[in-house]
Amino acid sequence: MRGQLTLPEIGGQPEALAAAWEQLKRQEQWIKDYVGNVEFDEVVFIGSGSSYYQAQVMAATFRLWLGRGASALPSSDIFLFRDQSVARNRKVLLVGVSRSGESSEVILALESVAGLDSWTTCGITCYEDSKLGRMTACLVSPLGKERSTVMTKSFSSMTYMMQAAIAIAAEGPYASEMEKVLNLQGEIVRNGQSFSESLVAENDFNKYIYLGMGAYFGLAQEVCLKLKEMSYVWTESYGTLEFRHGPKSVVEPGTLVCLLVSEQARAYELKVAEEMKEYGAFVLLVTTAKGEDTVFADAVFEIGAGELSDEARAVLYLPLLQYLGFYTAMKRGVDPDQPRNLTQVVKI
Structure with missing residues (x-):
């Protein structure tokens, strides 16, 4: 199966x-x-x-x-x-x-x-x-x-x-922040599964872009890879503000732009997301909380934990976007368990 x-x-x-x-x-x-x-x-x-x-x-x-x-x-x-x-x-x-x-x-x-x-x-x-x-x-x-x-x-x-x-x-204070993450992860996983399943079922995208800054740049690259590995769709990841310097030319209707929003750079990052919305992108924000500054987005997934540092919250951004890769693969009729050309251990 x-x-x-x-x-x-x-x-x-x-x-x-x-x-x-x-x-x-x-x-x-x-x-x-x-x-x-x-x-x-x-x-x-x-x-x-x-x-x-x-x-x-x-x-x-x-x-x-x-x-x-x-x-x-x-x-x-x-x-x-x-x-x-x-x-x-x-x-x-x-x-x-x-x-x-x-x-x-x-x-x-x-x-x-x-x-x-x-x-x-x-x-x-x-x-x-x-x-x-x-x-x-x-x-x-x-x-x-x-x-x-x-x-x-x-x-x-x-x-x-x-x-x-x-x-x-x-x-x-960071150790206590990391311990608090343990109490949040279960709900994030449950909510992320239903949210991503509905998002995939209700939309058809032909391009996928993931954006993040600071510690979230590595996360953006990872969730980009997850989607590519599981479902074989072409997707790219960039530093959020760097995306404006040329790569944004690929944005058009049918493009999913997913932004991993930090609190440290929130205002700047949301300006980029709003610009992509004007170009016709479907904008998905993964953030601590909705606000007046996020009403332009097509979808917003709230992880909470706004009192924690951006770095401590990092792993809370992952379940939703891993599920997005999974359900995209299932919709496309491919098996996310056994991606083509890949093995669990890479040796040379």
């Missing part, structure tokens, strides 16, 4: 996040040794595909909450272009991000810095017995394991877990 793996895995996010939070309590020393260790000049989060997009969210959160240098790179940049990607003579923590812990590019990246005095490695995965889990110290998302090819609850739980680790290291 089509979608029998992916659908419950999207729905399993509340339990996966809760298990990640509990696991962090057992890995407090990891937090102190790695993300909480101020001896590193720079922290580099690496991954491939969805894991690279997770890395972007993680790095943005790290920079803001800890006030220290961090970057996100594709894994291949480290083992093929290390000196172009990271300045020499710096003390670097390299954090490998991989659901399976078996991705060739992540493994090659970590192996390429083995033995270098200025580099230390660690990682995050869903499989403690994987090659990544055996070769370096890893955070482990206990319920992030998936049977489907596409990443859904693994992405959410690993992103949440690393952000929560950063929050604990920051020793400020």
